[in-house]
Amino acid sequence: MAAIHILGIESSCDDTSAAVIRDGVLLSNVMAGQEVHRNYGGVVPELASRAHQQHIVPVVDQALKQSGVNKKDISAIAFTQGPGLLGSLMVGSAFAKGLALSLGIPLIAVNHLMAHVLALFLREPGEKKNVPGFPYLCLLVSGGHTQIMQVEDYLRMTTLGRTIDDAAGEAFDKCAKVMGLPYPGGPVIDKLAETGDPERFAFARPKIAGLDFSFSGLKTSFLYFLRDALKEDPGFIEKNRNDLAASLQKVIVSVLMEKIGHASRETGIREIGIAGGVAANSDLQKSLKEAAVGKSWHIHIPHARYTTDNAAMVAITGYYKFLAGDLSSQDVIPMARMPL
Ligand code: KG4
Ligand code: ZN
Numbered sequence: 001m002a003a004i005h006i007l008g009i010e011s012s013c014d015d016t017s018a019a020v021i022r023d024g025v026l027l028s029n030v031m032a033g034q035e036v037h038r039n040y041g042g043v044v045p046e047l048a049s050r051a052h053q054q055h056i057v058p059v060v061d062q063a064l065k066q067s068g069v070n071k072k073d074i075s076a077i078a079f080t081q082g083p084g085l086l087g088s089l090m091v092g093s094a095f096a097k098g099l100a101l102s103l104g105i106p107l108i109a110v111n112h113l114m115a116h117v118l119a120l121f122l123r124e125p126g127e128k129k130n131v132p133g134f135p136y137l138c139l140l141v142s143g144g145h146t147q148i149m150q151v152e153d154y155l156r157m158t159t160l161g162r163t164i165d166d167a168a169g170e171a172f173d174k175c176a177k178v179m180g181l182p183y184p185g186g187p188v189i190d191k192l193a194e195t196g197d198p199e200r201f202a203f204a205r206p207k208i209a210g211l212d213f214s215f216s217g218l219k220t221s222f223l224y225f226l227r228d229a230l231k232e233d234p235g236f237i238e239k240n241r242n243d244l245a246a247s248l249q250k251v252i253v254s255v256l257m258e259k260i261g262h263a264s265r266e267t268g269i270r271e272i273g274i275a276g277g278v279a280a281n282s283d284l285q286k287s288l289k290e291a292a293v294g295k296s297w298h299i300h301i302p303h304a305r306y307t308t309d310n311a312a313m314v315a316i317t318g319y320y321k322f323l324a325g326d327l328s329s330q331d332v333i334p335m336a337r338m339p340l
Contacts, residue, residue, distance in 0.1 A: 004075045005067075006322060007099075008315025009060065011092030012084025012112045013144070014043045016055035017311035020067035020074075021319050026124050027067035029305070029312040030059050041177045049087030056095050063311070074105060076327070078318020081109035082338030083144070089334035097330055108318040109328040112309075113340055116140050116275040117149055117157060118320065119306040119313035132300045137269050139260045141284075142276030142308075143169035143184065146213050146256075148263045149340070151273075154320040157340060160263055161211025168252055169278045171215035175222045175248050179237050189245045190281050196246030201225070203251050211263055218251060253283045257291060264297065273300035279307040 003022050010017040014037055019029040032055040036047045064071055079096035082089055093109075100107040117138045123129050132138075137160075138149045146169075147162035166174070169186055176185020181192075204221035206214040226244075229236040237244065256278075264270060274288060285301055292299045306312055321327070 004319065004322060005069050005073055006108075006315045006318040007060070007063070007074050007077045008110075008311040008313075008318055009056075009077065009079040009092045009096050010112075010115075010309055010311040010314045011052045011056065011088050012080045012082070013088060013309055014048045014051070015309045016052050016059050017309065018060040018063035019311035019315040020063055020069050021312070021315040022067075022069065024121075024123065024316065024319055026122055026312050026315070027069065028063045029310055030063040030066065031310060032059050038182055041183050042173070043085070045085045045087055048085055049091055052088050052091035056091055060095070060099075071103060074103060076100070076106040076108050076318060076322050078108040078110050078314050078321070080112045080115065080314055081332065082112065082335035084112055084336065086334060086336040089336070093332070093334045101330065106322070106327040107330065107332065108321045108326070109332045110314050110317045110321070111338055111340055113140060113145060114155070114157065115313040115317045116142065117151060117273070118154060118317045119275055119302045119310075120273045120300045121154075122302065122306050122312050122316050130300070132271050132273050133298070135269055136271035136273055136300070137260065137263050137267065138273045138275055139256060139279075140276045141168045141256060141274065141278035143167060143173060145276065146215070148211055148259060150267060150269070155324055155326065159340060160267070161213065161259065163213040163215060164208065165214050165216040166219060168213070168215060168256060169276070171219055171252055172278065174219050178223055178226055179241065179244060184277075186278060186281065189249055190283070192242045192245035193249045193283065196242030196244070198246040198250035200240070200243035201247040203248060205251055206255060211259055211266070213255065213259060215252070222248060249281070249283050253281065253287055256284060257287050261291065261295070264295070270295065270297045271300075272297045275302060275307065277308040280304045
């Protein structure tokens with residue numbers, strides 16, 4: 001049987017990415033980030049759409065070249081249908097449709113959240129990987145989403161709890177912005193926290209029952225704390241940057257750990273994965289590894305390059321949808337909001 005080649009395209013936010021997968025093995029994953037947003041402290045949708053327009057052709061071209069796969073041998077094109085910024089999604093979806101039409105091959109619409117969760121199945125050539133067994137719990141933590149999913153099978157998953165306001169990545173980014181740090185703040189806080197004292201400052205710990213999350217109170221508590229401290233000492237942030245970062249990170253990570261622990265107790269599932277941009281956080285990874293020993297969890301942490309937005313995760317999701325015959329027609333439209 002001929003190999004199955006899936007071209008994946010991701011353009012939901014501010015990264016343009018294309019990837020090629022052969023029979024479930026990743027051959028290439030090319031990304032173009034967008035520097036234009038740095039000065040704005042967040043993603044500017046209008047600028048993101050324009051940058052996707054600039055990047056999409058060279059990124060796809062590069063992904064095909066690196067994979068060594070001729071475009072005539074592509075079996076189907078998978079693209080991110082949503083959720084995300086509508087203008088950004090439209091660039092990727094229109095491109096995917098046009099290319100699929102011109103090559104006479106099927107189109108596969110992919111949910112971005114499902115793609116983050118299935119990033120745990122990405123394998124590079126020659127890589128032997130310990131992938132999750134079903135059912136598993138996945139803590140999906142990114143700049144736009146924070147939720148716990150119960151994954152029954154590749155394409156069957158339900159949300160057990162989600163944030164009622166800000167996402168965990170948003171909490172990192174917004175607090176970093178208050179500290180005058182560049183966007184995205186999550187990785188910067190992570191780095192600063194390495195040499196900071198996590199016990200130095202105490203911020204309001206969100207208290208939400210069950211498996212839902214809330215991070216907006218923490219952001220407000222952080223903001224008010226800094227406002228008061230700066231009145232006393234205008235150099236407060238400069239002098240305490242690392243301790244502030246470590247103390248903030250500690251609260252966010254402990255909330256995430258508490259909820260995933262709760263979900264495991266409630267469902268009896270001890271197969272646990274993390275996904276999304278915040279899954280790259282070193283303290284979260286360390287805490288998860290420590291918890292795994294005490295609680296006999298099997299844990300799954302994706303490579304850092306597949307935690308933030310990327311097309312490899314879209315391509316692997318497209319691969320499983322292709323195997324299941326779950327294809328889309330040319331009239332499929334991108335959706336800014338798109339539940340699983
Ligand atoms: O998954 P992603 O690339 O985009 C969304 O779908 O939202 O996640 C981006 C988020 C940003 O909020 C960023 O600050 C956060 O992931 N992030 C981190 C780290 N690396 C990325 N947060 C904490 N620690 C990190 N090391
Ligand atoms: Zn994402």
